[in-house]
Amino acid sequence: MAKRTKASGDDLVIVESAAKARTIERYLGDGFAVKASVGHVRDLQKSNMGVDVDNDFEPKYSIVSDRRKVVNELKTAAKRAGNVYLATDPDREGEAISWHLSEILGISQDDARRVVFHEITRDAVMEAFNDPRQIDHQLVEAQQARRILDRLVGFKLSPFIRNKVAGAQSAGRVQSVALRLVVDREEEINAFKPKEYWLISVDLAKQSSDISVGARLYRIHGEKKDPNKPENELLPNETSATAIADELKSADYTVTSVTKRQVKVRPRPPFITSTLQQQAARSLRFNAQRTMSTAQSLYEGVVLGDGEPVGLITYMRTDSTNLAASALQQAQAFIQGEFGDSYHAGHRVYQTSSRNAQEAHEAIRPTSISNTPDRVSRFLSQDQRRLYELIWQRMVASQMADGIDERTRADIDAVTTNGKTHKLRATGSVTVFDGFRKLYIETRDEDSESDDARRLPPLFDDESLNLLKVNSDQKFTQPPPRFTEANLIRTLEELGIGRPSTYATIVGRIVDRNYVTRERNRFHPTKSGIAVCAMLKQFFPDIVDVGFTAGMETKLDDIASGDLERVEMLREFYSPFDAALDHAFQNAQRVRRSEFDVASGIKCDGGTDLVVRNGRRGDFLACPEFPTCKFAMDLYPGDDADGEKIEEWQGEFTRRMSQCHVAHPDGVPELEKRVELGSGVICDGGVELVVRNGRRGEFIACPEFPKCRVALDLKPEDEAELAEWDEKRIQRMQRCFKEHPEAAKKRSTRTTRSTRSRSRSSNSRARTSS
Numbered sequence: 001m002a003k004r005t006k007a008s009g010d011d012l013v014i015v016e017s018a019a020k021a022r023t024i025e026r027y028l029g030d031g032f033a034v035k036a037s038v039g040h041v042r043d044l045q046k047s048n049m050g051v052d053v054d055n056d057f058e059p060k061y062s063i064v065s066d067r068r069k070v071v072n073e074l075k076t077a078a079k080r081a082g083n084v085y086l087a088t089d090p091d092r093e094g095e096a097i098s099w100h101l102s103e104i105l106g107i108s109q110d111d112a113r114r115v116v117f118h119e120i121t122r123d124a125v126m127e128a129f130n131d132p133r134q135i136d137h138q139l140v141e142a143q144q145a146r147r148i149l150d151r152l153v154g155f156k157l158s159p160f161i162r163n164k165v166a167g168a169q170s171a172g173r174v175q176s177v178a179l180r181l182v183v184d185r186e187e188e189i190n191a192f193k194p195k196e197y198w199l200i201s202v203d204l205a206k207q208s209s210d211i212s213v214g215a216r217l218y219r220i221h222g223e224k225k226d227p228n229k230p231e232n233e234l235l236p237n238e239t240s241a242t243a244i245a246d247e248l249k250s251a252d253y254t255v256t257s258v259t260k261r262q263v264k265v266r267p268r269p270p271f272i273t274s275t276l277q278q279q280a281a282r283s284l285r286f287n288a289q290r291t292m293s294t295a296q297s298l299y300e301g302v303v304l305g306d307g308e309p310v311g312l313i314t315y316m317r318t319d320s321t322n323l324a325a326s327a328l329q330q331a332q333a334f335i336q337g338e339f340g341d342s343y344h345a346g347h348r349v350y351q352t353s354s355r356n357a358q359e360a361h362e363a364i365r366p367t368s369i370s371n372t373p374d375r376v377s378r379f380l381s382q383d384q385r386r387l388y389e390l391i392w393q394r395m396v397a398s399q400m401a402d403g404i405d406e407r408t409r410a411d412i413d414a415v416t417t418n419g420k421t422h423k424l425r426a427t428g429s430v431t432v433f434d435g436f437r438k439l440y441i442e443t444r445d446e447d448s449e450s451d452d453a454r455r456l457p458p459l460f461d462d463e464s465l466n467l468l469k470v471n472s473d474q475k476f477t478q479p480p481p482r483f484t485e486a487n488l489i490r491t492l493e494e495l496g497i498g499r500p501s502t503y504a505t506i507v508g509r510i511v512d513r514n515y516v517t518r519e520r521n522r523f524h525p526t527k528s529g530i531a532v533c534a535m536l537k538q539f540f541p542d543i544v545d546v547g548f549t550a551g552m553e554t555k556l557d558d559i560a561s562g563d564l565e566r567v568e569m570l571r572e573f574y575s576p577f578d579a580a581l582d583h584a585f586q587n588a589q590r591v592r593r594s595e596f597d598v599a600s601g602i603k604c605d606g607g608t609d610l611v612v613r614n615g616r617r618g619d620f621l622a623c624p625e626f627p628t629c630k631f632a633m634d635l636y637p638g639d640d641a642d643g644e645k646i647e648e649w650q651g652e653f654t655r656r657m658s659q660c661h662v663a664h665p666d667g668v669p670e671l672e673k674r675v676e677l678g679s680g681v682i683c684d685g686g687v688e689l690v691v692r693n694g695r696r697g698e699f700i701a702c703p704e705f706p707k708c709r710v711a712l713d714l715k716p717e718d719e720a721e722l723a724e725w726d727e728k729r730i731q732r733m734q735r736c737f738k739e740h741p742e743a744a745k746k747r748s749t750r751t752t753r754s755t756r757s758r759s760r761s762s763n764s765r766a767r768t769s770s
Helices: 018-028 065-080 092-105 121-129 137-164 175-191 238-249 273-284 288-301 327-339 373-380 384-396 485-494 503-512 527-539 546-560 566-587 644-665 667-675 719-736 742-770
Strands: 011-015 030-036 042-044 061-063 083-086 195-207 212-219 253-265 405-414 421-433 464-475 515-518 520-524 598-605 608-617 618-622 677-683 688-694 699-700
Touching: 011 018, 011 061, 011 065, 018 030, 018 121, 018 288, 030 042, 030 065, 042 137, 061 065, 065 092, 065 566, 083 092, 137 527, 137 546, 175 485, 175 520, 175 527, 175 546, 195 238, 238 421, 273 288, 273 384, 273 485, 273 503, 288 384, 327 384, 373 384, 373 688, 421 464, 485 503, 485 699, 503 515, 520 527, 527 566, 546 566, 566 688, 608 667
Parallel strands: 011 030, 011 083
Antiparallel strands: 042 061, 195 212, 195 464, 212 421, 253 405, 253 464, 405 421, 515 520, 598 608, 608 618, 677 688, 688 699
16 A cells, blocks of 8 residues: 555545445554545536536536535545545546545645455455556546536526427436437337238147147248248238138148257356346346446445445446456356356356447456355345345356257148148257256346247157147237337447446436336336427437437547547537527427327316326326416226225315316306305405315315415304314414405404513413512
């Protein structure tokens, strides 16, 4: 470690989180004080754009408002410290946090000690502290470029979107592309026209066995195309399918060839950020944010029994599939000891698919293979246990031997009575050696095709088979499936959009902005999301262009590698963007909320047709005259719902109509009678309160609700309860004065009398006490 520059104080170590600080402090021991910055301590100013466009896009930073206390504590600790070590996360965001800390704390570039580790274990931490480096300013430049670029787009584009699309909240550089993917997929689905086609198969049996053989028709006599593909239109309707099926019912079946081959099934590489999010969504039903927060807790450290806290996994924001040599050796020893030599395949090295992957990083893996899920599960929460097991199994399986399957294909001729020969094919697969599948089998997408794992009985060339049944099934072509969170992240990764640290944020933002909703784990764009996307396509085609956005990611990587200047990239982007913004403000037509409304078929008591609108929690019933009328509630539960739910909904609907009546004073007479029944009680403003009906029965209230919110229980008939009710009435009347200022004088007089009375009473008690 570096020599101390001040003998008077402990060395200061700054990390992002308190959990990480506790773990590292135990490793370093005496002579070190470890404190947390609690994430970013400085960011672009919020009161303005925070970027001086005319001065080479110079960023204007300020301390994050809720970090001021933390920053002051760090400044005090830094003044007393011998050395200051910056141990933030090993990525661009972490590098930028270290740079901001050095600027705030007044640490020069030469004195800044940056330590980087990809796992929080004693050996990794001590090794990093023995070899500190300077801050990597190229990484900082890349992070600043991304932050400035996102601020330019968000600060300029969001006001335009809010102004032109009713209910819209914001637009962002990368989230807009993710939204476009979802909207474009929905347009494909809406434009899709299903096409009918038929599949024909037969069930056959060996003459000496009861085991059936399923075979599908793959060639019709005289045709070279596969009838199972709808685009070939060989079996487009029931008539054509019935004709072939009838011929097969009287045909003779003979095996013409049997082919067997062994196929290797290779394990998947260890997780990177995107594949972890995808697999956790499939296997555990975790969304991306839940996955990343759970992974963060596993990375920062967990106390195992009475021992010291230890990070159970390596850094979880990575796009590299590299594994450290020590991890490979641990995996080899475990596999050979647990499963035997036949299950170890030697050290597997996986090629990283991302062109811009940071190879110095590692894949997400357990920090120690000896910390098996069984061993550590009792120290983990349920989410931690399930995610850790997934990460541990995937890494160990990646170093195990291939699985081996034997796949059999039997071709069968069906010779009909009229001399035609139709060809059928039976396939089967059996596991010869399970290999890595003894430990781990990956959960696949719902819409992915599964292998045919049927076992075929022994078949031989020229063998005759008996017909059991001919099957003809009507099918229709299907539109492309809507995105799940897992395959949306996979698509973003494949297109080069976003980075490991941003996938969860991108997906979460379009959900939070109510641009998409989740229904049965699939993303559906809302009308607001569709309108925003259409507006951006029309006036900002580059912002939602997949190729353009992926190109910007490449330029950010070029800045990180020193091949491109930040200012040059920003200038190239901003000039055409600013011109497009001016054009859009002048020419775009506003999309009103009413354009999103759908008729509900239900009228309010004021006679207005209520509409169905979409909010963050899905569709709801509302008055189209919002905000004049604030009526809103859940949709009618449907006639299939049980009677109690329907009755509850009807009661709630009746109650909420009182809100609607204020906006529609010409409502039906029945409502007026119900609402305007006089109570005989006059408020201090001179207005007679009226009787209304609520969840807990009748009560009296001001007829000018919601402007005046005076509300009371009915006046009691029992004189013993009258004094208490009258006291409540006086208290509640205070709510009335804003709408009835003429009552202020009465209130002032009453308050003065009450104050004098309390004063006299207090003085009297004081004299008595004396």
